[in-house]
Amino acid sequence: MLRFTDSLTGDKVDFEPRDPGKASVYWCGPTVYDVPHLGHARSTLAFDVLVRYLRWTGLDVTAVSNITDIDDKIINRAADEGSTEPDVAQRFEATFVEQMDRLNVAHPDLRPRATEYVDRMVEVISDLVERGMAYTTDSGVYFDVDRLDEYGALVGRSVEDLREGAGARVDVDEDKTDPLDFALWKAAKPGEPTWDSPWGPGRPGWHIECVAMSLHLLGDGFDIHGGGDDLVFPHHENERAEALGCGRAFARHWVHNGMVQVDGEKMSKSLGNFTTLAGLLDAWDPRALRLLVLQTHYRRTMEIGSTTLDQAAAALARLDKFADRMAEADLPDAAADDAVLDRFRAAMDDDLGTPQALAVVFDAVRDANRALDAEDDDTAAALAAAALDATTALGLELGAAASPDADAGDDPEATEIDGLVDRRLAARAAKDFAEADRIRDELTARGIVLEDGPSGTTWRRG
Template sequence: MLHIHNSMTKKKELFTPIEAGKVKLYVCGMTVYDLCHVGHARVMVIFDVVTHYLRANGYEVTYIRNITDIDDKIIARAHKNGENIKELTERFIAEMHHDADALGVLRPDKEPQVTESIVEIIRMIETLIDRGYAYTSKNGDIYYDVSAFESYGKLSGRNIDELRKNKFTTTLDQTKDDPLDFVLWKAAKPEEPAWNSPWIRGRPGWHIECSAMSTKSLGQRFDIHGGGQDLQFPHHENEIAQSEGAHGCQPVNYWMHNGFVRINNEKMSKSLGNSFTVREILKKYDPEIIRYFILNSRYRSPLNYSNQQLDQAKNALTRYYTALRDIEIAPNIDWKNDIYFGTRFKMAMDDDFNTALALSVMAEIRLELNKAQRNKTQARIIYLASLLRSAGKILGLLQQSAKNFLMGNIINNNKRTKIKTLIETRNIARKQRDWVKADQMRDELIEMGVVLEDTNKQTNWRNV
């Protein structure tokens, strides 16, 4: 029975979906003006595992992760680069996908973009004005009236009066009624992107986008909302105020927040110059090592990044792959059917997705495998190796060939581009029912050590 730690109640709760057998999941995604750093990798990998595990439990999961493609930082960066905003955001969306693919993170079912959701955003702001939760300020911007939403602060546990007092001393914004009020729609400067609205010509504030996009994609109520701990306040607090204000119902049943990433035990920040991009790490380490490193801690704990930690993850994976080398896997073996290890793996994952504990169960399987190898008990060797591969699938680990991993297979750009081209050519051939060509492309991919997985939405690939 899956239990999830709900940040709203600060308790582990039995997971019960709104609709039996279905899970609706929304995660706050990236603001696309730069390369993904290790903090982004953490969010992507954690919710990838959450999705895999829910699906392995038979749930039909709809996973939405938004893309913020308009905001102050994007505008500033485009200006600095002398680049068109759309070109900049498209470039970094492609870079984000590149990193996600490298990390073996499956694409969410939808990745709604703010600039494609303006109609829904405007509609929601109109509703908030109609229901008395928003107002037009002196300068024409639209603000959310925090004092109208009685339970403001319930997620983060912040005290409104304290917040107000602190804000008064730090902000001297005269345009809003209350220092806690936050912007829903703001005027754009002449050179900035802007949309017509019932109010001033402008663009949405940040918080409203997630309320509008989650409603658009999942409806007014959904099961799980995820994101980094840093988003809990004010972003998620504001999302609740908006969605609940507009719809009159609680939008989310379970709030999941992952902990911060620290670098050498210091806070990660660009200003400290210690933020690592995924791209930099991938130059030195196989992507699976990053995944292992991320999953070897509980998702709610802080994660400390250091080369030493990554080297440890590399050593651990090397032990697995060395044990798995040259063993033919029996595909019918499913971790769920294993009474001893499988049950404990499930218990770990059912306990708020405790991947660190799940990995320790896998380490025990590996030790058993080593023992079987010493004793040369062939059937046992195949069984345990297959069990490892099967459990590893949930975590997105141990899915490449031992040879690839052990021979330092860092996927390079040229190989990746070639794979993509072959997959695209194959998809076109399949559409045209040119099976001979499609098979040729597949064979060429197999030659390159790539296995294709066709879903009804897309073709995924992985190393053998």
């Protein structure tokens, strides 16, 4: 039985789906006003693994993640570059999807856009107004926090507490009767995209979209709502307020992932293009980032840097070699080792303990290698099957074929290097090791690493 930490209570709770055998999951996607950063990657990876694992255990999962395609930042961006909001949104949504694809993130079943949900948002806001949970001013419609006893439950703070800190970082809109109240509908401002509403032209507030989408697509009382830690307040607190304010059951469980820290200075020094996810993905195998993310528990703050990425890449290389070795060993068909799978499942069931789950995988890898060394093919096959099944559940494809280097295409330099490698092979065959080593040294100086194997010599850029 899967258990995970519910942000609402802070306790580990058993996951009991609303509908037996199924799971409904919603997590907040990006606001598409710029290229994705490392935080997007971590968060998206966290929920990708959650969804994959739920499916692996046999649940029928419906996964929904939104795209916020209208918001202040998008408007500002469009103004800055002299384009339009839809243009900005479409461009960066495409970039987001493309980069998540590189990370082998499974597409959510549904990826609704805010601009497609304005009508439903208006319905929810109308409901709130009718129930007296919201009020109207010249600048828009606001949720009245005082009307909801439970407000603050998700952050674990009282309304008085919150009120004290309100405005500490951002100026408070003077139209609101309470600094904690938040916008459901923003009245039109000149030059901004607008939609019609019972309160005049304008655009929706931020939180309302997730409520309208999740309740519409997944139904009241859906199972899991997730997002980054930084969204707990105010975003998720306010979403919850909106749904409860309508008298509707909202998410049964809340799951939040921790933040990413980057040693920016060190990073830019070693690799100038590292500040964006794209830069990272160009410099490292995307699977190394996934592995690195999995090696840290999803709730913890984690450090991503060139050192930790290199370390993850080295571990990944070992897993690739393992997968290749087992594939080439011509092992008998074997069912995955149950003991390994049980340990894997136990680790994952305990709040998605991917670090321990990977420890299980690495243990199995070592044991399988040892079994193969001892020519115990049956044991090796069972262990390898379990290890590979587990990594698949985590979204990690293994083996040289899975590496982005596998299809590097034609490289003008490659032909020349191949020629040098051939000459070295000839020299070795003639026992002219001095010449062979000279060629190798020359290639080494150029950053080329040679690997002599039973089936010939391969090279790679080190």
